[in-house]
Amino acid sequence: MRKYLILLFILVAMLISACGENEEGNGEDDATETSAEETSASGSEGAKWKPEESIEIIAPAGAGGGWDTTARMAAQVFSEEGIIDGNIGVVNMEGGGGAVAWAHVAGFEENPYKLFVSSPPIIFIPLNGQSEYGHEEFTPIANIIADYAAFAVREDAEWDSINELFEDMKEDPESITVVGTSSPGSMDHMQFVQIAKAAGVDITKIRYVSAQDGGGLTQLLNGSVDVYSTGVAETVEQVRAGNIKVLGVTSEERLEGDVLEDFPTVKEQGIDETFVNWRGFFGPPNMSPDALAYYEAKFKELSDSDAFAEIRSQFGWDELYMNSEEYSQFLDEQKESLGALMDELGLGN
Amino acid sequence: MGSLEGIITGFQTALSVEAIFFVLIGVFVGTIIGMLPGLGPISAIAVMIPMTFGMEPSIALIMIAGVYYGAIFGGSTSSILLNAPGVSGTVATAFDGYPMAQQGKAGKALAIAAIASFVGGTVSVILLMLLAPALSSVAISFGPPAYFALMVLGLTAIASLSEGSTTKALISAVAGFMVVTIGIDAQTGTQRFTFGSINLLDGIDFLVIALGLFAIAEVCTLVLNRKDTSLKKFHNIGSLRLSKKDFKEMSGPMSRQSLLGFLIGVLPGAGATIASFIAYISEKRIAKKPEEFGKGSVKGLTAPETANNAATSGAFVPLLSLGIPGSGTTAVMLGAFLVMGVQPGPMLMTERPEIFWGVIASMYIGNIFLLILNLPLIPYFAKVLKIPRPMLISLVIVFSMIGVYAVSFNTFDLYMLLLFGAIGFIMRLFSFPAPPFILAFILGGMMEQSFRQSLTISNGDLMIFITNPISCALLIISLLSFVFPLIGVVRKKKGN
Secondary structure, eight states: OHHHHHHHHHHHHHHHHHHHHHHHSSTTTHHHHHHHHHHHHHHTSTTOOOOOSOEEEEESSOTTSHHHHHHHHHHHHHHHTTSSOSOEEEEEOOSGGGHHHHHHHHTSTTOTTEEEEEOTHHHHHHHTTSOSOOGGGSEEEEEEEEEEEEEEEETTOSOOSHHHHHHHHHHOGGGOEEEESSOTTSHHHHHHHHHHHHHTOOGGGOEEEEOTTTHHHHHHHTTSOSEEEEEHHHHHHHHHTTSEEEEEEOSSSOOOSTTGGGSOBTTTTTOOOOOEEEEEEEEOTTOOHHHHHHHHHHHHHHHHSHHHHHHHHHHTOEEEEEOHHHHHHHHHHHHHHHHHHHHHHTOOO | OOHHHHHHHHHHHHTSHHHHHHHHHHHHHHHHHHHSTTOOHHHHHHHHGGGGTTSOHHHHHHHHHHHHHHHHHHHHHHHHHHSOOSSGGGHHHHHHHHHHHHTTOHHHHHHHHHHHHHHHHHHHHHHHHHHHHHHHHHHTOOOHHHHHHHHHHHHTTTGGGOSSOHHHHHHHHHHHHHHHTOEEOTTTOOEESOTTOGGGTTOOOHHHHHIIIIIIHHHHHHHHTTTOGGGGGGGOOOOOOOOHHHHHHHHHHHHHHHHHHHHHHHSTTTHHHHHHHHHHHHHHHHOSOGGGTTSSOHHHHHHHHHHHHHHHHHTHHHHHHHOOOOSHHHHHHHHHHHHTTOOOSTTHHHHOHHHHHHHHHHHHHHHHHHHHHHHHHHHHHHGGGGSOHHHHHHHHHHHHHHHHHHHHOOHHHHHHHHHHHHHHHHHHHTTOOHHHHHHHHHHHHHHHHHHHHHHHHTTTOTTHHHHSHHHHHHHHHHHHHHHHHHHHHHHHHHHO
């Protein structure tokens, strides 16, 4: 009988080590190896840098979210289209809204095999004082896609345009509750605040509730709150079912796609402001210029590929490519404007 | 398309050879991964998602769903045999399952768990099939005040989870509340008790605490009592056969908790863990011999096992009919749907009936597979107990550590596991019960958040808890369940 048992444990052990490899890629052990290889790569061969071991892309959040999906889809297209030969593994590293993963990558200075995906929280979270590492510490490689915010209310709500809502909020900002998934001072809150400020609402008086685990939509539908600040994609099915209506989206122009094209932008309603939920890839601090040039080119190729275009349309993302230099500059500007906004709210640190 | 036609389409999908094959794979992988302490449905689904690339979406999702409920099904095994919860939904299973195994009735305990899981799973799938569209309004009926009141109701049970000193149970619960406040506060974004450590930003994972307080503490106790001969029985597996009396005892909890577990599962955010605790507590409340609970009671094992599987099916209501993921696991499932190009939501039932109903119909088949996979394998699973004690202890420690590490890939959590193991061991030495700690930890976070959400919405007016009908009703029930035992005590005293 013990035979079976030993067999079972061997099976289980194999299963676990297999899962471990899939998810972890080559965790710690490549830290030492790479420093040696990296010097040889940047030293003798000069401009032509090529990955010689597997690349790890970290999604600084759990499976299933926006970062995770972006990282996995990018890795999939890189491999399937043969843009990058060799292994690319996606690793989820959850915690602190990204802070845990950033601190991890910050420890892999110059290592060209540790990339991560990020979006506006890499601006918000350091500003909130929840991460000592911000975008300045890392090497921005390229921005890839853009997503936009949507502000939704129940179908039977009294407001039919974003202006009607903001007019009521100007009169009595405390009569209206906004719900979002992130905590105050992070994305769902700040995207609403940014637009509301441009419309002239007293942003220090906005009542914001943070609800996790799908609670935002639940609370909107059952009438606990008035406005749901979220991403465009989250609203589509509910709009089609006639449960909610979108008062405004934060893109420059109307979005393309079936239901999406019916969403009015806040801009066309006379509020001169946009909010982009950009998503791009970063490398560790001080990545060598050769490795950076390599990745920049590969991400450009990814962004231009038909396969990725298909993925963009599947998930309702917009194309927004920026190379490393444009991206760095963009990030600095974002930090400045959002920092000012957070100071006004008393959330800055 | 009407529901009936939809159901028929669903069965057509679910009964295809391909679907049956992949359900089998899904539930098998789910059971195995669920059995390993700490590795739960999230890890199991994450492992399986890459396998689904290129598969027909309905088949892929049927398989992923199978992994999910398979993991909850399998999670009970390690709870019963090792006191190491396989998944968070099976913590309450250990309360009576493990004592039963210690009494040399491991086979019986596993058989009860398998049958209760099967009944809970199947009854709730029937409810899901008949009521899914109608229940979507129930799923969103709970606003923050109602969630708060539900958590209060759960907490009134702390006293009934204690053996002996109520004071010690309350101290234990307060400690649980304190620990759950660690991390970033969602309502303000402020860090609480993180001591500047990024590892504590998200608080402490439930599994770290459950495995620490149960598995590691148990291991310490086993080492301490290694010379104790009374545990010899532990090597016995006993007969698998359940007597008529056992079935009679099981029938009550099974019928009640299938329904209750399902309803709690429907509420986003509540889930299998809370359902299993509430099931355990409510059965203890109405039991004729509540003193048997915690000592290997058939009812005490049946109730959480029925409820956690019922809740798992219940969680599909908000996911499939609203596109609302009510938990970390269903969020990962939602991700899997999106990868397949399927958008769960109110339109899914009419636009992709083969997926909506196919997933539901496949759950009947999955549950049957789980039963026929698990029952004959029980003697082999239970052989774990035949492993010499020193080896078994080492294995439990190793698997607990693997489980914790696989969730976060963070060595810090391993230290936390050991810390909570030590805390759990000390608590045992001084007979502080661990279940109230765990219960307060599960309910506390949600209770605090929904309390503060409610007050933000009402501008600080506490009346919101009274004016909201659901919350008002639940609070009254909580009050009654608190007052009734007191009246009993007073009467007894008068009588004396």
